[in-house]
Amino acid sequence: MWLFNSSVGKKVIMSVSGIALVLFLLFHMSMNLVAIFSAEGYNMICEFLGANWYALIATAGLAALVVVHFVYAIILTLQNKKARGGQGYAYTVKPKNVEWASQNMFVLGVIVILGMALHLFNFWANMQLVEVLHMLGANVDASLAADGVHYIKETFACPVYVALYVIWLVALWFHLTHGFWSALQTLGWANQIWFNRWRVIGNVLVTIIILGFLAVVAVYAVCPCAGC
Amino acid sequence: MDKNISFTLKVWRQRGPKEKGAFATYQMKDIPGDTSFLEMLDILNESLVNKGEEPIVFDHDCREGICGMCSLYVNGHPHGPATGATTCQLYMRRFKDGDTITVEPWRSAAFPVIRDLMVDRTAFDKIQQAGGYVSINTGGMPDANAIPIGKDVAEEAMDAAACVGCGACVAACKNGSAMLFVSAKVSQFALLPQGKAEAAKRAKSMVAKMDELGFGNCTNTRACEAECPKCISISNIARLNREFIKAKLKD
Ligand code: HEM
Numbered sequence: 001m002w003l004f005n006s007s008v009g010k011k012v013i014m015s016v017s018g019i020a021l022v023l024f025l026l027f028h029m030s031m032n033l034v035a036i037f038s039a040e041g042y043n044m045i046c047e048f049l050g051a052n053w054y055a056l057i058a059t060a061g062l063a064a065l066v067v068v069h070f071v072y073a074i075i076l077t078l079q080n081k082k083a084r085g086g087q088g089y090a091y092t093v094k095p096k097n098v099e100w101a102s103q104n105m106f107v108l109g110v111i112v113i114l115g116m117a118l119h120l121f122n123f124w125a126n127m128q129l130v131e132v133l134h135m136l137g138a139n140v141d142a143s144l145a146a147d148g149v150h151y152i153k154e155t156f157a158c159p160v161y162v163a164l165y166v167i168w169l170v171a172l173w174f175h176l177t178h179g180f181w182s183a184l185q186t187l188g189w190a191n192q193i194w195f196n197r198w199r200v201i202g203n204v205l206v207t208i209i210i211l212g213f214l215a216v217v218a219v220y221a222v223c224p225c226a227g228c
Numbered sequence: 229m230d231k232n233i234s235f236t237l238k239v240w241r242q243r244g245p246k247e248k249g250a251f252a253t254y255q256m257k258d259i260p261g262d263t264s265f266l267e268m269l270d271i272l273n274e275s276l277v278n279k280g281e282e283p284i285v286f287d288h289d290c291r292e293g294i295c296g297m298c299s300l301y302v303n304g305h306p307h308g309p310a311t312g313a314t315t316c317q318l319y320m321r322r323f324k325d326g327d328t329i330t331v332e333p334w335r336s337a338a339f340p341v342i343r344d345l346m347v348d349r350t351a352f353d354k355i356q357q358a359g360g361y362v363s364i365n366t367g368g369m370p371d372a373n374a375i376p377i378g379k380d381v382a383e384e385a386m387d388a389a390a391c392v393g394c395g396a397c398v399a400a401c402k403n404g405s406a407m408l409f410v411s412a413k414v415s416q417f418a419l420l421p422q423g424k425a426e427a428a429k430r431a432k433s434m435v436a437k438m439d440e441l442g443f444g445n446c447t448n449t450r451a452c453e454a455e456c457p458k459c460i461s462i463s464n465i466a467r468l469n470r471e472f473i474k475a476k477l478k479d
Pocket residue numbers: 011012014015016017018019021022025069070073074076077105106107108109110112113175176178179180182183184186445446447448
């Protein structure tokens with residue numbers, strides 16, 4: 001099957017999984033913004049998603065996307081290392097027009113996945129997981145499982161977490177400023193005009209997404225009672 | 229008149245594909261600025277031969293930027309610091325008195341070193357042989373304007389056809405990807421009516437050959453485009469992706 005055994009096919013897998021994740025981030029960010037304006041409203045969303053069947057299916061889908069994206073990132077990066085050959089250049093310069101992010105996508109991706117692990121530990125493990133365990137009859141306290149605001153406050157009261165989340169989001173910004181247009185180029189949806197258009201659209205979209213996430217972190221780090 | 233310059237030359241020397249290579253250092257004295265880079269190497273080689281040493285082996289042929297044979301990685305750039313020029317079109321006036329100039333062969337698993345600065349680029353010939361041609365009968369030379377082709381389309385095809393197959397794109401790419409070369413070879417035909425008939429087959433077989441020969445996967449870093457002596461655009465890579473995906477979806 002061409003998707004799995006050709007270079008362009010493997011890139012299509014990266015591209016489609018990446019774009020799907022970007023769309024998820026857009027949704028997630030919009031949802032988070034509610035926490036700035038209304039704690040009650042935010043918790044209503046948490047309640048609504050919680051461990052309902054549709055939220056669980058969506059979570060499984062997301063996990064699959066991340067795994068596919070990550071596995072193909074490893075495969076492609078290893079193949080590319082091999083194609084480069086063992087002997088490197090003694091003298092190198094970064095050519096003009098080459099974005100730093102484009103040559104460091106894997107490192108940025110690793111930072112992103114570590115941040116994701118931390119994020120799951122801070123929130124998902126306390127919320128959806130607890131709810132699922134509770135439903136399965138385990139002896140866990142589920143009284144705070146839908147209280148997203150409680151966990152936002154708790155997490156961002158700690159300056160170390162704030163710093164880690166900021167690093168994570170900045171890495172994600174770099175990953176996506178290259179990733180967005182690269183994904184469309186990979187799908188062949190680019191030419192001399194659309195190349196620049198996608199870059200501008202990507203930069204604007206990604207900056208909005210990341211600023212949205214950062215806003216919640218900043219508001220809760222500075223004033224823990226926001227939205228009350 | 230250009231000034232004469234003196235400089236240090238660090239050149240990769242390697243006796244054979246399996247031997248270990250190393251840099252050798254040469255002092256160059258009073259080289260006129262209007263000497264081309266390859267002429268400068270000729271001067272060095274002449275002095276090496278006179279001293280009874282082995283001359284430096286490097287590829288070259290036309291020495292006017294059309295054959296794509298010359299292939300030196302000079303101070304971190306394939307074809308040296310000039311843009312839109314091959315190594316044979318690089319002149320010593322680009323460098324300053326007292327500089328150290330580092331010269332390396334293309335580095336890529338698919339282009340093994342044969343000797344010194346000469347690498348084996350048959351991989352590109354194999355990709356061309358896999359589909360980089362038109363094999364249908366397109367008849368005799370048509371009258372001018374008998375087949376109308378838009379000016380911008382004709383120009384894009386012509387720009388793609390400017391690729392000289394030098395391999396600088398592969399040499400510049402951190403992934404050792406040959407996508408810029410393959411996309412230029414696919415685009416020059418895919419844009420024109422005579423090439424369209426076999427476009428799908430061509431994209432599929434050239435990409436398959438490229439993968440088989442161990443070139444890397446393009447991550448759109450654009451290093452190729454920046455270093456290509458013929459300024460081939462990565463919009464050709466988008467076209468190759470499009471042709472390839474379309475062809476596979478149709479199967
Ligand atoms: C929310 C998380 C993520 C999003 C939204 C995302 C998005 C993207 C997008 C849109 C691309 C461009 C695809 C293309 O060039 O065709 C991309 C490429 C890439 N991603 Fe991610 N990514 C994420 C997480 C990760 C993770 C965890 C890794 C793991 C190391 C990773 C590694 C890579 C690599 C290496 C590339 C370059 C691959 C290539 O262009 O061939 N990404 N990503």
